[in-house]
Amino acid sequence: MSALKLELKEKIIEQLNLEDLSVEEISDSEPLFGEGLGLDSIDALELIVMLDKDYGIKLADPKEGRKIFESIDTMAAYIEANKS
Amino acid sequence: MKKSVYINSVGSVSPQNTLDNSVFLDEIVNYEDTTLAVISPNYKEFIPPAAARRMAKGIKMSTASAKTALSEAQIEESAVDAIIVGTGLGCIGDSEKFIKDIIDNDEQYLTPTRFIQSSHNTVAGQIALGMGCKGHNFTYVHSSSSFESSLLDAKMQLEENEAKHILVGGVDELVDHHENTHRFIGHIKKTPVHTNALLTSKSKGAVFSEGANFFLLSNEKTNSVYSQLIALKTFNTIALERIESLATDFLSENNLSIKDIDLIVMGNNGDIEFDAYYDELSNNIFKETPQAYYKHLSGEFDTASAFGFWLANKILKNQNIPKAVQMNSIQPEKLQTILLYNQYRGENQSFVLLKGC
Amino acid sequence: MSQGVAITGIGIISAIGNNVAENYASLISGKIGISKITQIETVHKNEIMVGEIAAQNDTLEKLLNLDADAYSRTPMIGIIAAQEAIANAKISNINDCTTGLISGTTVGGMDKTEQYFYDFYENDLHWNHITGLGAGDTTKKIANFIGLKESFVTTISTACSSAANAIMLGARMIKSGQLDRVIVGGTDAMSKFTLNGFKTLMIQSDTFNAPFDENRKGLNLGEAAAYLVLESDKIIARDNKKVLAYVKGYGNSNDAYHQTASSEQGDGAVLAMEKALNVAGLSPDAIDYVNAHGTATPNNDLSEGRALLRVFGANVPEFSSTKAFTGHTLAAAGGVEAVYSVLALQNNIIYPNLNFKTPMKEFDLCPETNLKQKELKTVLSNSFGFGGNCSTVIFSKEA
DSSP: OHHHHHHHHHHHHHHTTOTTOOGGGSOSSSOSBTTSSOBOHHHHHHHHHHHHHHHOOOOSSGGGHHHHTSSHHHHHHHHHHHOO | OOOOOEEEEEEEESSSSOSOTTOSSSSOOOOEESBOOOOOOOGGGTSOHHHHTTOOHHHHHHHHHHHHHHHHHTOOGGGOOEEEEEOSSSSHHHHHHHHHHHHHTTTOSOOHHHHHHHSTTHHHHHHHHHHTOOSEEEEEOOGGGHHHHHHHHHHHHHHTTSOSEEEEEEEEOOOHHHHHHHHHTTOBOSSOEEGGGGGGOOBSSBOBOOEEEEEEEESSOOTTOOEEEEEEEEEEEOOGGGHHHHHHHHHHHTTOOGGGOSEEEEOOOOBTTTTHHHHHIIIIITTTSOEEEOHHHHOBOTTTHHHHHHHHHHHHHHTOOOGGGBOSSOOOSOOOEEEEEEEETTEEEEEEEEEEO | OOSOOEEEEEEEEBTTBSSHHHHHHHHHHTOOOEEEOOSSOOTTTTTOEEEOOSSOHHHHHHHTTOOTTOSOHHHHHHHHHHHHHHHHTTOSOTTSSOEEEEEEOSSTTHHHHHHHTTHHHHOSTTGGGGGGGSHHHHHHHHHHHHTOOSOEEEEEOOGGGHHHHHHHHHHHHHHTTSOSEEEEEEEEOOOHHHHHHHHHTTOBOSSOOOTTOTTOOOBOEEOEEEEEEEEOHHHHHHHTOOOOEEEEEEEEEEOOSOSSSOOTTOHHHHHHHHHHHHHHTOOGGGOOEEEOOOOOOHHHHHHHHHHHHHHHTTOOOEEEOOHHHHOBOGGGHHHHHHHHHHHHHHHTEEOOOTTOOSOOTTSOOOOOOSOEEOOOSEEEEEEEEGGGEEEEEEEESOO
């Protein structure tokens, strides 16, 4: 599980061009959007593609992403439960 | 009563050291190449990292250039009533990447960022977003008269007092596929040309480049004022034999004659196929007029004429014509009225008239 | 200086017809142009619905006497619509007064660029399309075809509000006396680029788009070209011209909220509509019909609906989106809907907002769902785009 979380952090930094951040600076529980990491709705779309491409999980409705991408914890849990 | 229109400040990102407004082409950067890239500013000084992470190069260049212009005019961002941008191709680097992604990945796993950056109006839109400017926001994309279309729009609004301060700019990027394909069709010179030798290169094509030049236009002068925009006109086509009479007509429409022009700034790019338009003017009716050129410094791109506009403004404010841009040896008695003339491959030609303040 | 900005000609080609008459016939008979995609080879063909122009490229080439593969589809449909507008305005010599062309496009020659992107490196067969990627090249081809020389010609690209902004600039140039006549509008052909681009934003519907409906699933992309001929008072008097309608007001603003989405409360849309009413010298209650942007995306329709409520209060006039007929034709949309607005004024007709069943839960706002006869003096048309661009144009019967 923690390997997956580390992998997710690395991917988020790369995919969303957050080069100024290190994996240590992203906590497992802090919100990724809004107040926390400050991601926005375009980032959410980027993450949806990442779920599809790297974990084979397809989301049809972008609204579904909101709960899944709340934090690294929620993302990792969702991927564990749904990956193909 | 129409209001007068002033250029109050400038910002330029180019292959020369132009972003620092305290100097004016003191040191020329010489190149020997067929394409030129801009000297990248330290973007961190202009753009917070969180905002910069998705920005295409064109947006970064434009932001640095626009912010430089605004700070020179000492105008609050909230005082800007409108943003108008000219760009031949927009952020074409991201367009190319998105097309590649579509083809290479068979339309799978595409992400939105590149598509969003591809929209021509993304520069004007993101500058507005960054400044919170809810006013008029236009983007003109008409090849080599994109910047002049933007100037015309701004001029109309300022004259009618529909706006007081308008940020106007021209921006284009030089990127791989665009460059490669334009080499195929001979629009880029085949052999490198030294900066000092552009006009004597005697070859087809131009030295391609990129840049972002932004200006604050207002209907009142600020302390930093550069010039007054008197008139401008664009033409989709002009036959070579018509250029002289259209130039004379343009001047007479503004109650001027050739002897009133203290300096003509021309867009010669060293292409033997099309520089004839410039030669027609410089060798004939403007033979006795001091002449300047700039594309050996800026390179050629759809909005390169915005660099020419920058140059003319700098000349009027500094009251000196840098040696590097002089095209003939005639020295002006005064530097009050400048005529700019530009065309690219014989199309989208423009005249712009500036007066010192 | 010209007091009025008269519309003397209209021309259009879209998924619901190859000319003005066919488009109008479709609008009043409820004939829609949305279908599965047939003309572009795409892996998404079973997931999306679009509004395609029926004619294939070879048909368009023959119509215009062009060699095969000479032009991108975008200028070809643009030329067809512009020519119809000019003929409709009964112009025999385009250069008999100061005439300009202002055209909107987002894709330009993208259809050919994406087709030959790698081929350009292999052989020289398609190098004629290399310069076609520049949006201005599309307008240049239209200008050359209609015979404009030594003229003011420009291109506007403000995403889905491009043609509306072309109309706006044209009207301002007629009013200021810089042009006597100007052809304004926009053109966008279908491309893989836009299909896939909108797919990444997850706002395309896999079924018929349903503007302003609670259960709307997104937009259908469309392709179209539409142009108007605008003329000054001087030319109307000189040529004793029949006037179809007037451009009465216009307003442009920026939402300055998000790169692609509209603000929650429709701030930019409100500003654009208010500016247009101000230029027209009209109060909101003088608007008889609103041709809404109504793309059927969750975001646009909520934002636009709220903006309508903010501008018109409790008295929102009849409104409908015609995008259920045509799809969202991007840069051309403002031109398409300008032509429809002129036809609405001429025929005193309000078009139905198709596929609407359930009002949105956020407010009590229902579009007109029936074809309705109503005496119309003014029509307000909205066009909004990426980059926060919001535009409104008001058309009227009287100057």
